[in-house]
Structures are given as C-alpha cells and as structure tokens.
Amino acid sequence: MTRPNSIQKKNDRDSELIEAIQGGRSDLFVELVRRYERPLYNFGMKMCGKRQDAEDLVQDTLLNVFKYLKGFRHETKFKNWLYRIATSACLKKRRKSKFAPDRELSLEEFLPPEEAKVEQDTPSWATLPLDQVLNEELGRKLSDAILELPEKYRLVLVLRDIEGFSTEESAQILNLTAANIKVRLHRARLFLKDQLKTYFQDG
Amino acid sequence: MHDHQQCIELFEKLSEYLDGELDQAVCETIEAHLQECRPCQVCLNTLKQTVTICRQMQADRVPEDFSRRLRKMILQYADSL
Numbered sequence: 161m162t163r164p165n166s167i168q169k170k171n172d173r174d175s176e177l178i179e180a181i182q183g184g185r186s187d188l189f190v191e192l193v194r195r196y197e198r199p200l201y202n203f204g205m206k207m208c209g210k211r212q213d214a215e216d217l218v219q220d221t222l223l224n225v226f227k228y229l230k231g232f233r234h235e236t237k238f239k240n241w242l243y244r245i246a247t248s249a250c251l252k253k254r255r256k257s258k259f260a261p262d263r264e265l266s267l268e269e270f271l272p273p274e275e276a277k278v279e280q281d282t283p284s285w286a287t288l289p290l291d292q293v294l295n296e297e298l299g300r301k302l303s304d305a306i307l308e309l310p311e312k313y314r315l316v317l318v319l320r321d322i323e324g325f326s327t328e329e330s331a332q333i334l335n336l337t338a339a340n341i342k343v344r345l346h347r348a349r350l351f352l353k354d355q356l357k358t359y360f361q362d363g
Numbered sequence: 364m365h366d367h368q369q370c371i372e373l374f375e376k377l378s379e380y381l382d383g384e385l386d387q388a389v390c391e392t393i394e395a396h397l398q399e400c401r402p403c404q405v406c407l408n409t410l411k412q413t414v415t416i417c418r419q420m421q422a423d424r425v426p427e428d429f430s431r432r433l434r435k436m437i438l439q440y441a442d443s444l
Contacts (some may be wrong), residue, residue, distance in 0.1 A: 186441040193437050197430060202422035215429050219436070226440060271374060272402050282405050286412040290419055293412075299420055321417040327384065346378035353413040 174238040182230060189226060196222075196239075199323065200246055206318045207250050209307045220249040236332060243323070243333045247315065263310050270350035285360040298359070305355035309348055316341055317348035369396055370403055377410055 172178075174195070181188050200221055204214030224245050232241060285293055306314060306322075319330040320341070327345075331338045373396050379385050380393050397404050 186444050189437050189441045190434060193434060197425050197433060198422055201425045201429075205423040211426065214423070215426075218425075218429075219433060222433070222437065223440070226437075267375060271371060272406050281401075282408040286405075286409045290415060294416065294419060298416070302416065302420060317417070321414055322420065324418070327382070342379055342384070346375070349378055349410060349413055349417075352417065353410050356413055356416070357409065 172234065172237045172239075175234060178229065178232065178234075178238050182232070192225070193222060196242060200242075203243070203246055203318060203323060204250070206303065206306055206322055207311075207314060208253060209303070213253055217246060217249050217253060220252075221246040224249070237329075240325070240329050240333055243319065243325070247333060250315075251311075262312070265310065265313055265347040265351055267347065267350075270347070270354065283357070283360060285356070301359045302352070302356070305352050308355070309351055313344050313348040313351070316344040317352070320345050321349070370400060373397075373403055374406065377407055378414075380407075381411055381414060 200218045204217035319325045330341045
C-alpha cells in the first residue's frame with residue numbers, strides 16, 4: 161500500500177532538494193533561499209507593508225525552516241509547511257506593530273443595494289483588458305487596500321489570490337476549515353472590489 | 364419581478380462560483396439567475412476582475428542588498444552546522 165507521505169513527496173517539487181538537505185547537504189540551503197526569497201518577501205510586503213518587516217519575516221522564516229527541517233516528515237508539501245512558519249512569524253510580528261485593527265467584515269456591508277440604485281452596466285474597468293488596467297498606481301492602491309483588510313481576512317486573501325494556494329492548502333496552513341477559508345476569502349474580495357470601484361470612479 | 368432574496372443567496376456564493384467550487388446544480392441555478400438579473404451580473408463581473416487583478420499583481424522584488432546579506436547569513440549558518 162502507498163503511504164500518504166510517498167504521495168506527498170511525489171507531488172512536491174521541493175522533495176528532492178529537501179531530502180538532500182536533510183541528508184546532510186547543508187550547502188543546498190542557498191538553493192532553497194533562491195527558490196523562496198521572492199515569494200516570501202512578497203508575502204511579507206503584502207502582509208506587513210514595510211520593507212524592514214518583510215525582510216525580518218523572510219529571515220526569521222528561513223532560519224526557522226533550517227532549524228526544524230530535520231523534523232519535516234513530508235506529511236504536507238514543503239511549500240505549505242514553509243508558509244505555515246511564515247504565517248506564524250507574521251503573527252508574532254503583528255503583536256509588536258500597528259496593523260489594521262481586527263474587526264469582522266460582515267456580508268451585509270457589501271450587499272448590492274436595491275435594484276433601482278445599483279449599476280445596471282458593468283463599469284468599464286471590469287471589462288477592459290488587464291494590460292490596460294494594471295499599472296503601478298493601481299498596484300499601490302491594491303497593496304494599500306490589502307493592508308486595510310483586518311489581518312484574518314488579509315492572510316486568507318494573500319494566500320489564496322496572491323500566492324496561489326488552494327482552499328484546502330490555505331486551510332492546512334492556517335489551521336482552519338475549508339468553509340472558514342471560503343467565507344473569509346469572499347468577504348476580503350468584496351472589500352477589495354469596493355476599494356477598486358472607488359479608485360476607478362475617482363480616477 | 365426581481366427577487367432580492369435570491370440575489371442575497373447568490374451573492375454569498377459568488378467567490379465559490381468563480382473558483383469552480385460549487386456543484387453543477389448550484390452553478391445552473393446561479394447562471395439562470397444571472398440571465399435575468401443585471402445587478403448580479405455587474406457584481407459578478409466586477410468581483411471577477413478584482414480577483415484577476417490580484418492574481419496578476421507583480422510580486423515585490425527583493426532588495427539586492429538584503430538578498431546579499433541573507434545569503435551570507437545562510438551560508439554562515441550552514442557552515443556552523
């Protein structure tokens with residue numbers, strides 16, 4: 161019978177590298193840095209918004225990975241385990257700095273108004289090709305809007321829509337149910353949708 | 364007559380619909396509603412574009428000086444093992 165760990169290893173693009181490091185090739189740590197410094201830094205910037213905090217997050221995460229890598233048993237993909245450590249580093253940092261206040265986002269605040277008041281046509285920004293919409297200014301606006309999300313929603317949105325994890329993977333990383341991930345993601349997206357709408361209307 | 368209650372029920376599921384996480388029967392209900400409800404179509408289109416914009420965002424670049432320091436630190440750490 162195939163053991164679950166063997167299945168995980170087979171689907172994990174990092175498993176060979178991790179096994180080599182676990183087997184004593186500590187010189188290959190640098191390859192791990194090469195693979196993950198940018199995604200981790202991006203995760204840090206989206207979660208914390210400040211260069212120094214993002215750098216601390218990358219450094220703390222990688223040091224913890226190296227410290228605990230021997231105990232990694234391939235029960236999940238390495239990348240999921242890595243982001244679990246990054247999330248925990250991020251939450252630790254959260255307690256030391258000022259972030260958007262924690263609050264619940266209720267579905268009601270995003271409900272479309274009665275039909276008479278609602279837009280009857282899709283606004284142009286939602287139909288334009290992406291290369292005509294995406295620019296540095298929008299990137300900044302979106303990053304600011306992400307930082308305004310309460311942390312528990314921000315974490316889910318960044319993992320799902322920025323880092324590209326699936327619902328199940330995000331649930332595993334954050335130790336939440338899939339249903340919980342879906343609820344938080346939907347509210348976070350609705351929040352950003354409202355922020356983008358204001359951006360395009362004002363612009 | 365437009366049924367606002369149906370909009371609310373659909374509204375809760377729009378992200379799951381976009382992510383392909385609903386079963387076929389629910390998708391068909393949503394699609395039938397969208398056919399006749401302009402506001403829900405607008406809502407879905409703007410939500411979809413929001414998700415696309417997020418997914419297409421450029422990842423922040425690692426500052427070169429930090430990258431150099433990080434590698435140096437990692438190499439020192441590896442040597443100390």
